[in-house]
Amino acid sequence: MIIAQVSDIHAAENNDNLSRFEHALAWIDLITPDALVLSGDLIDDNWCDGYAAIAAQLNKRSYPSFILPGNSDDRTSMKSILKCPYWNNTCEDGALHFVADIGELRLIGIDTTIAGNSAGAVGEHLPWLAENLIKDGPADSILFMHHPVILSGIPPLDQIMCCDMAKLAEFLTDHPRKPIAISAGHVHRSMSGQLAGIPAYICGSICPENPLWFGTAIVPPVNDAPSFMIHRYADSQLVSHPVLL
Secondary structure: OEEEEEOOOOEOOOOOHHHHHHHHHHHHHHOOOOEEEEEOOOEOOOOOHHHHHHHHHHOOOOOOEEEEOOOOOOHHHHHHHHOOOOEOOOOOOOOOOEEEEEOOEEEEEOOOEEOOEEEEOOHHHHHHHHHHHHOOOOOEEEEEOOOOOOOOOOHHHHOOOEOOHHHHHHHHHHOOOOOOEEEEOOOOOOEEEEEOOEEEEEOOOOOOOOOOOOOOOOOOOOOOOOEEEEEEEEOOEEEEEEEEO
């Protein structure tokens, strides 16, 4: 089973990120994934026409797409334009979560956005997450979100990550049915770590990546390539591959 993850398109009128997204999808098509997850920040500068352009690309594909908002997105416009059938409609706060069983794997997406804030949070959604981790279906799951739960070491980005990751760690430590991986976006660089003993990934971005800068006087150069992830699940094992084009 193959799950593709694309994050941080940041499509706008004044950039070529939609073309970069199409280039990534053309590569992804070659491996015929079972599903695609878009983990937030689809547009920039409130350019809602970008949602329609992204939807047009997704509608050409035979595999299902699961979409999360990021801090640069507008949830109301996303709902009206993208109309993702997998969004959970029972959340009173309007959060755009999703859950879907794809073969022997459950995909769970949790909306970590906070209105008017570049950082994210997950604490208020933990009851929803608990319910969807244990409901009947596949025992193994991947938890997707926009804001990461591991420190990148990049100072300005660590200030706007998932601000209550400790609550999530405590929750998962005691949960009888933990996800086998957590995968986010937001940082515009691929990296990996752990939360509560669970592998935690940050997917790279479609837009030009951020430098691996630890606050030193010199900012290292970056590669301009679009980046995304391929998660392969087979024989109850998950291997996650960063891909740079």
